[in-house]
Amino acid sequence: MNYLRETAVTGKGISMKRLAIALLATAAVSPALAQEHRELGAHEHGVGRLEIAVEGSRIAIGLEAPGADIVGFEHAASSAGDRAALDQAIAVLEKPLELFVLPGGAQCVVTEAAARLVDEEEHEHEAHDDKAHEGEKHADHGHEAQHTEFRANYVLTCASPAALTGIEFAYFKLFPNARELEIRLISEKGAKSFEVGRDAPALDLKGQL
Amino acid sequence: MILRLAFASLLARSLTVGMTILAIALSVALFLGVEKVRTGARASFADTISDTDLIVGARSGSVQLLLYSVFRIGNATNNVTWKSYRDIAARPEVAWIVPISLGDSHRQFRVMGTTAEFFVRYKYRGGRSLAFAQGRGLGDLYDAVVGADVAATLGYSVGDPIVVAHGLASFSEHADQPFRVAGVLAKTGTPVDRTVIVGLEAIEAIHVDWKSGAKIPGQTTPVEAIRQMDLTPTAITAAMVGVRSRLQVFQLQRWINQYPEEPLLAVLPGLALQELWQIVGVAETALVGVSAMVVITALIGMMAMIFASLNERRREMAIFRAMGARPTTILGLFVLEAALMAAVGAMLGAALLYAALAVAQPWIDAAFGLWLPLEPPGAREVPVLLGVVGAATLVSLIPALRAYRLSLADGMMVKI
Structure with missing residues (x-):
């Protein structure tokens, strides 16, 4: 294109x-x-990336997590069990408020939520534009060991964003293989990055938004 | 009573005591100075750019991109092609985009090619805009706008001619195409103060007769002909981007970082800065550590001085004891003397620092672009000063205890 x-x-x-x-x-x-x-993004098992953008009452969240973190494997789903695991993971990933628990006072509702599994080498804009190319790609490294990643995008609307004082990461409870989330937050106050780990699965947002 | 005694005792030994106090004062001034520079550097770095969502350049590191594009420190590894720039500008998320072209210089200052929109979009210190002290922005092809420091150092005002040099430290100048100062910017405390700003087309124009970094001998295209040429650049160094909605920043960043035609990098200035502090933090801690060592050394010096004085003050102590002073009084006297020395030293150190700041502040600002505010000692300085006095008191306990024991023993002895 x-x-x-x-x-x-x-x-x-x-x-x-x-x-x-x-x-x-x-x-x-x-x-x-x-x-x-040829291009490969960074891929570290156990470490997912979370991007949070806050504007007014709307929050856009993007999650990228290695397949190993979410379902425990990164090979192509061959068995019925694998496929069921993937489907179940996608279903869980499409409920952002259960992964990232926000204070009840903020009254946040999910307006958009989509999750999917992508190959590491697949580039969004290429893969969807070019049918022939996509076919070639799958044929090309269907047999190779490959990394997969889950990507999810959410948009939340919060009635009282002032009550957003923190996030609790039930994510780590739901996905026992995940160790860490690298978080990048952008709000009116500017951009900041954080690291949230399994041992302290919470992020304090007081004064950050 | 004991306070007066301590004072008088210190005064009687004013030379050694003065030296000790000076050592403490200098170490405290050093420690506070390092703190000041550290916080000042952080603040002035953080204030340099605001309201810019993304900075786009050739793919390198986020810190490097931030340093060369915003702080004019170091150089770009690669350029960004104009075609890629147009592609990014055409993205629906992009509200505004300002190209930056670096690489030439004027005297010790860097020349930056950009568009007139730079003066509207560039914001610093929490959203402040650039203001003109004199003249106006870029109009003609050969107009230049100079920063406050450039104007002050080189004595420029509106209408003066400027000749831009090729490269950063070179003797070849673009003498055939002189610029004219169209405006002087008001002081900002950012690298813009030390920048000569010209139009993006002007950067192309002065390089018309140049090839591979050297002037083609004997070839001079007349200025009139250059004005008629298509001066659309083929490449820029970096670009500042603002997005329509903050919610799209990460989305646009990903698009740019995965742009297949050219390896590009988009960074959020705030995050790149945070990354920079993580790197610099180690050196900062080392600096603070070294200056803390200097304070400790000064305090140990004081302890040594007190120890040395013990012998010569043996007779003095014996007299005090004979006059009815208790051994604890002797202990108290030594500790109080030490605390007094440290307190005077700490205050003198702070005074030294403020005096030095008052004198050097404009020079530091001009030479390093670092504005160190003259503020009364705050939550950072007061604990340090109190800590020095406390540490001195603690350290002096060692010689004081010895004096205490000696004065007991001496009191028992017939002869001294």
Whole structure:
């Protein structure tokens, strides 16, 4: 998709026919180019990443956790048991208020919640744009040992955000393999990072929002 | 009574006592000074940028990106192509984006190419905007806006010509295309004070006849021709980004960090700064530790001085005892003397620091961009001063106990 847009931008003023040829050429070339692009994000078992953005009464939360933390394995789900474990994990991950317990006084409700499992090497924008490429990717490393990650995005709306004085992480109770969450918080007061571990599963937000 | 005695006793030995007090004063001044610089540096770093959600540059480290783009410390490893910049600017999350192009210099100051929007978007110290002390912003291609320190150091005012040098410490100048000072910024206490700001197109313009870092010999494109050229840059050094909604910051950051066409890095300035403090924190602790050692050394010096005085004051103690002073009085006298010395030393140290600050404050600000506020001793300093006096009292107990025992023994002896 991005290659096409580039061509369209630089091809400004070129005749339609030449543009069409250029488009065809990039379309043909793009899987090859994408194949050349290799990149791996950091992946540490036991450590998940949590991003919290607060604006007014709305809170956006993004969670990235290694498959090992959530379900205990990262291989492709082969057995019925594996698949059931994944489905159950997704179901749990889609209830953010049970993972991250907020003070009742804040009266937060979930407006959006979505969780899914992704391959480490998969890049969101590539994988969804290019069908052929996606197929190739799966074929390419279906047999290799790979890392998987759960990603979840939530949007909460809180009636009285002033009452948000802290977060309790039931997350660690629900997922016994998770050891730590690296938290990045952004609010009116600026950006801050924290580390919350299994031994002290709470974050004090007094004066942070 | 005992207080007067202690005072008089100290006065009688004013030279050694004075030296001891001086040593304590200097160590206290050093300790407080280190604290002051440490907190001052943190505050001035934290105040340098606000209201910018993301800083985008070539992929390196978040601290490095923050340092070269905001603090003009160090250099970029790579540039960001204009195409990527346009791609980021076109994202729906982006409310505003300001490009920054670094790499040239004027005398000891760095030259930064940017757009006029920089003057609107750049905020410091909790949301304050840049203000012009003189003149106005960038209008013409060859307009330059100078920071307060640049204007003060080089004596510039509106209308003066400026010649930009190629690179950071080089002798080749872009003499064929002089700039004109269009505005002087008011003092901010940020690196902007030490920056010459020109248009992004101007950076392109002065490099028209340059190739691979050197001027093409014999080739001089006339200024009129350059003005007609398309001066869209091919690359920038970094960009400051503001998002429409805070909720989208992380989403945009992820998009930029995973941008497949070019390895880019987007950082949240606040988090990068926090990371920087984690690195610097070790050195800070070491500095505080060393200066604490100096205070301890001074106190041990005081103890040694008291020990040395024990012998020469043997007769004095014997007289006190003969006049009816109890051994505890002798003990009290020594401890009180030590506490007095430490108290005077601590106060003198604080006074020394404030005097030095008052004198050096403008110079430190100009040389290092570090503003150390002259505040009355607060929650940080008072415990330190009291701690020094307390430690001195404690340390003096060792020689005082010896004097106590000696005075008992001496009282028993026939001859001394």
